[in-house]
Amino acid sequence: xxxxxxxxxxxxxxxxxxxxxxxxxxxxxxxxxxxxxxxxxxxxxxxxxxxxxxxxxxxxxxxxxxxxxxxxxxxxxxxxxxxxxxxxxxxxxxxxxxxxxxxxxxxxxxxxxxxxxxxxxxxxxxxxxxxxxxxxxxxxxxxxxxxxxxxxxxxxxxxxxxxxxxxxxxxxxxxxxxxxxxxxxxxxxxxxxxxxxxxxxxxxxxxxxxxxxxxxxxxxxxxxxxxxxxxxxxxxxxxxxxxxxxxxxxxxxxxxxxxxxxxxxxxxxxxxxxxxxxxxxxxxxxxxxxxxxxxxxxxxxxxxxxxxxxxxxxxxxxxxxxxxxxxxxxxxxxxxxxxxxxxxxxxxxxxxxxxxxxxxxxxxxxxxxxxxxxxxxxxxxxxxxxxxxxxxxxxxxxxxxxxxxxxxxxxxxxxxxxxxxxxxxxxxxxxxxxxxxxxxxxxxxxxxxxxxxxxxxxxxxxxxxxxxxxxxxxxxxxxxxxxxxxxxxxxxxxxxxxxxxxxxxxxxxxxxxxxxxxxxxxxxxxxxxxxxxxxxxxxxxxxxxxxxxxxxxxxxxxxxxxxxxxxxxxxxxxxxxxxxxxxxxxxxxxxxxxxxxxxxxxxxxxxxxxxxxxxxxxxxxxxxxxxxxxxxxxxxxxxxxxxxxxxxxxxxxxxxxxxxxxxxxxxxxxxxxxxxxxxxxxxxxxxxxxxxxxx
Numbered sequence: 001x002x003x004x005x006x007x008x009x010x011x012x013x014x015x016x017x018x019x020x021x022x023x024x025x026x027x028x029x030x031x032x033x034x035x036x037x038x039x040x041x042x043x044x045x046x047x048x049x050x051x052x053x054x055x056x057x058x059x060x061x062x063x064x065x066x067x068x069x070x071x072x073x074x075x076x077x078x079x080x081x082x083x084x085x086x087x088x089x090x091x092x093x094x095x096x097x098x099x100x101x102x103x104x105x106x107x108x109x110x111x112x113x114x115x116x117x118x119x120x121x122x123x124x125x126x127x128x129x130x131x132x133x134x135x136x137x138x139x140x141x142x143x144x145x146x147x148x149x150x151x152x153x154x155x156x157x158x159x160x161x162x163x164x165x166x167x168x169x170x171x172x173x174x175x176x177x178x179x180x181x182x183x184x185x186x187x188x189x190x191x192x193x194x195x196x197x198x199x200x201x202x203x204x205x206x207x208x209x210x211x212x213x214x215x216x217x218x219x220x221x222x223x224x225x226x227x228x229x230x231x232x233x234x235x236x237x238x239x240x241x242x243x244x245x246x247x248x249x250x251x252x253x254x255x256x257x258x259x260x261x262x263x264x265x266x267x268x269x270x271x272x273x274x275x276x277x278x279x280x281x282x283x284x285x286x287x288x289x290x291x292x293x294x295x296x297x298x299x300x301x302x303x304x305x306x307x308x309x310x311x312x313x314x315x316x317x318x319x320x321x322x323x324x325x326x327x328x329x330x331x332x333x334x335x336x337x338x339x340x341x342x343x344x345x346x347x348x349x350x351x352x353x354x355x356x357x358x359x360x361x362x363x364x365x366x367x368x369x370x371x372x373x374x375x376x377x378x379x380x381x382x383x384x385x386x387x388x389x390x391x392x393x394x395x396x397x398x399x400x401x402x403x404x405x406x407x408x409x410x411x412x413x414x415x416x417x418x419x420x421x422x423x424x425x426x427x428x429x430x431x432x433x434x435x436x437x438x439x440x441x442x443x444x445x446x447x448x449x450x451x452x453x454x455x456x457x458x459x460x461x462x463x464x465x466x467x468x469x470x471x472x473x474x475x476x477x478x479x480x481x482x483x484x485x486x487x488x489x490x491x492x493x494x495x496x497x498x499x500x501x502x503x504x505x506x507x508x509x510x511x512x513x514x515x516x517x518x519x520x521x522x523x524x525x526x527x528x529x530x531x532x533x534x535x536x537x538x539x540x541x542x543x544x545x546x547x548x549x550x551x552x553x554x555x556x557x558x559x560x561x562x563x564x565x566x567x568x569x570x571x572x573x574x575x576x577x578x579x580x581x582x583x584x585x586x587x588x589x590x591x592x593x594x595x596x597x598x599x600x601x602x603x604x605x606x607x608x609x610x611x612x613x614x615x616x617x618x619x620x621x622x623x624x625x626x627x628x629x630x631x632x633x634x635x636x637x638x639x640x641x642x643x644x645x646x647x648x649x650x651x652x653x654x655x656x657x658x659x660x661x662x663x664x665x666x667x668x669x670x671x672x673x674x675x676x677x678x679x680x681x682x683x684x685x686x687x688x689x690x691x692x693x694x695x
Contacts, residue, residue, distance in 0.1 A: 011036065013073055019439065019449060020076045023397040030077055030092035037073050038096075038103050041066055045103075049112040054119035056133055063140070064493045066107065068443065074100055079437060079451055083422055084399050085429045090175060097171065101164045108147030109156060117141050132664035136494045139294075139663075146282060146293060159281050162274050169274070173257075173267050174612035177605075178431055180257040185212070186226040186249065194224050196241035198362035203460040204232060219461070228253050229427040231457045237346040239362075243336065250343035251598070258602035268604055268611050273575040275616065288571035291617035296502040296624070296667050300571055303620050307567075309681065310623060311560050311592060313690045317553025322594045328352050342595055353550060357543040364540070365466035369530040370423060370456070373472055376526030377479060380516055383644065384651035385487070385659070386411045392418065400426070402458070408486060417486030419450040423475075424458035424465060431608075434474045436481035436510075442488050442496040450482040464530055469544065472526065473514050480513030481506075489660040500663025503618050507625030508632065508667070509658055515633040515687070518548050519641055549689030554594070556623075556688060561592035563620040566610050570617035628671055630684035632658065635675055 012024035013033035048062045081093055107113070117140050120126065129137070148159040187209065188194055194202060205224035209217035217223050226236050226249065233253060240246050257264040275287040284290040288300050297303050322340065325348040329337035332351070336344050354360050378389035388409045396405055402424050408417045420439065425432075432455055439449040456471040467475070484506075485497040493499070498506055516522045520541060527536035565588045573584055581604055589597050597603070609615040632654065639646040657674040671679055685691040 013076060019396045020072075021397055022399040025076065025080070027086060027088035027092045030089070031095050034073060034077070034096040035099065037069065038099055041070060041103065042106075045107060045110075049110055052110075052112045052116035054116050054123050055125060056120070056129060056137075059113060059116040059120065060133070060136065060140070060494070063107070063113070064443075068441070068493055070100070070103070071438070072440070075438060079439070080399065082435070082437075083426075083430050083453060085175075085178065085431070090171075094168070094171065097167055098164050101167045102160070105147060105160050105163055108144055109149045109160075110144075111149065114141070114144045114149045117144065132490060132492055132495055135664060135666070136492060136500065139500055140494075142294065146290070148282065151281060155281055159278065162278050162281075166271060166274050166278075169267050169271050170612045173264050173271070174431065174608050176257040176262040176264050176267070177608055177612065180262045180606070181228045181432065182427055183262070184228050184252045184256075186245065187212075187214075188224045188226060188245070189222055191222075193242055193245060194222070194240070196239045197224075198235060198239055198360070198365075200362060200365055200457060200460070200466060201232070201235040201239065203463075204457055207460055208232065227427060228256065229425055230432055230455055231425050234346070235362075237343060238350040239347070243344070243347075246343040246347060247341070251600075253606075254342075254598065254601045254603050256602075256606040258605040264605040264611070265602070268581060268607075269575055271611055272569055272573065272581065275570065276575060286571040288567055288617040291570065294502065295618065295621075296505045297620070300567070303567065303624070306624065306627075306681075307560055307564055307620060310556060311564075313685060314553040314556040314560065314688075315591075315594075317690055318551075318557040318594050319553075321551045321554045324352060325349065328355070340595055342597065345595060349551060353547065356550070357547045359540055359543050361468040361470070364469050364536075364544075366529050366531070367527040367534075367536045368467040368469070368472055369464040369528065370467060371464060372528040372530075373467055373475065373526045374421075376522065377476065379525055380522050381408075381479075381483075383647060385483075385655045386648070386652065387416070387487075415447060417448045417450070419452055419482055419486065421452045421454075423454045423456055425455040426458075430455070433608075434478050436478045436485065438485060438497070441485075441493055441499065442490065443493045444491050448486045448488065448497055450485045452478045452482050454478065466530060469517070473517050476513040476517055477510045480510035483513070484509045484659050484662070487655060487659040488662040489656075490662045490664045492664070495663040497662050502667050503614065504621035504624040505628065505667035505671075507622055508628045508671075511622075511626050511629035512632050512654075512658075515629070518545055520545070521642070548687070552688040552690060556690070557592055557594070559622060561589060562607075562609075563623060564588045564592055565604075566607075566615070566619040567617060569610075627681050627684050628667075628679050630687050631675060631679040631682075632671070633687075634683040 011029050011033040012021040013029045014037060015021050044062070045066060048059070048066075052059050077093060080089060117137055121137050121141055126134070148156050151159055185208075188205075194205070197205070199219065202219040202224060205226055206217040206219045206222065208225035208227060209223050212225055214223050214225070226232050228249070233249060236249055237246055279285070279287040279290040282290060284293070286300075292300060292303070325345065326337055326340060328351060329340065329344070329348050340348070350360065381387050381389055390407050390409065392405045392407045398405065398420065400422065402422065404421045406419055406421065407415055408419070410416050434454045436453070437451045439451050440446065442448040454471070454475055456465055456467055459465050481498070488497040490496040523541055523544065524535055528534070565585050568584050568588055569581055573579065573581070582602065585601070585604055586597065604611075610619055615621065636647060636650050639650045641647065654674055657670055661670050661673070665673075668678065682691065
């Protein structure tokens, strides 16, 4: 077997120990590095199969080691696919991805390992294992069964072919969305074309024009380049007065990746077909039932019941929201007042917000420069969890000069974790959205490290990155994910941090952190005008607080539209039948939208959460976990949000349970350990202003 030390010296992707060498890793390292690593792991796994015995030391620890080595290298490749995408990296990823899938299936379908794990679970040594070990073994047995370990040889061969094709389809789907997003732009030259746009959007549009070759572009005189990237697209729909241009941009967005070489329609059909076949091979009626076999929710029916309860509460409120927009548009003499279309909703919603709360997101931006927001976020981390976050820029290599590095220390001054922060949009190479991922997981003698990725407006014309309130929420959300990864006390890698946590519970800490954006002391502590340093005025905070329930019915209904569409496509839908996925979408839209989508709407072709990511038959998880997170924040409300000592005590309990226990316990058990009872929907509906008052 090749010496791993020599391997690391020759290939930085196989760098043993420490953090990835982002200054050295290039696309050309991926194919030889991953192939070499897989060859080494194959030999290690062959030895494990020969020696597998029903004991923790003989079977689980070797699996941890294999999982860790592959995760470190392949995880780095996956990370770079998200933040530093290129044609060369894509080609390398596509070349070796089938080999990674094949090896993962070989591990999951190993009969000797499966027999050893089952014998351990059913044998005399079981009582000697602690609760974390027992949960890990139980999960490994379940995962092996869901990986086809019990299938007959011919069925297993087909199952494996499905997995390889699904992985390839998901990668192509995501790449198509990225390419389609990059391919579209509007170059505007007249002041009327950009009327209504805030200064930050004009600056970003001029910068985009310069990057596209318009060397003389300025925010004042243009030309301006508008794209489908979030920081460009969203403000244009919110503020652009040219209705025809809003329509053009909106239509381009909801038809992304639905035409020509980038058309994802065949891919999403094939993905749904393959998932249904996979589920049936494993004995499940639908892919949704297969998906929920490893989630917190007990059944598809339980999910449908929860979603319907929320839909019934939010739909009437969403209808009232739309009527308010019509009234406002009518008062303004707008011709669209009696025919509001999807590209009008964001525009008139912002006008209503301005009239009702007398502030705009753009007016808030100067008070939320990223450095000040980070200071406030880290101060909250100290108050809640007794931790100190310190900059450590320059102490490790990064993949882009804008990326920052931080270390986290506990009350005793000991370092407990670290994280990278990549905050800015780079549409040419970085996928949209925001996410947290593992860089390094916790293990004995090793501290966890996280990636925190956002896509906010970068610094423009010498100004710092000025954030919208929504971007502040997003940063808090991803930091919550990061905290669960970084603050785990679990030393066993297969259950540390976010590992082994049921998918529909993993959003709990992230959505919990968002609640603090509406807490007075916290929010004011995030602010400082980038020029004067002045804190956000108290009166403005009160307006933000009051706006929390603004259009809450519409916002919830939108998420339910996505969740119910996802569930319907994976439960009951026949990919080979007469109904198309878009028929399903419009059928669900009939009860979850107040303004119907366009007939040509193809948002499913850009729905990377379920066709390119891990949320298939699981998009409901956002609402499931939101119930948990709102109820968890309720504990702080009950303790007294203005009582620092009570907040610290409650925060410590949250840290010691939700953040520390990771996947070592069932999430309902973890929640009950923190809250003292099972969760209820009361707090979520109350926070959303949708709780029906008793007669």
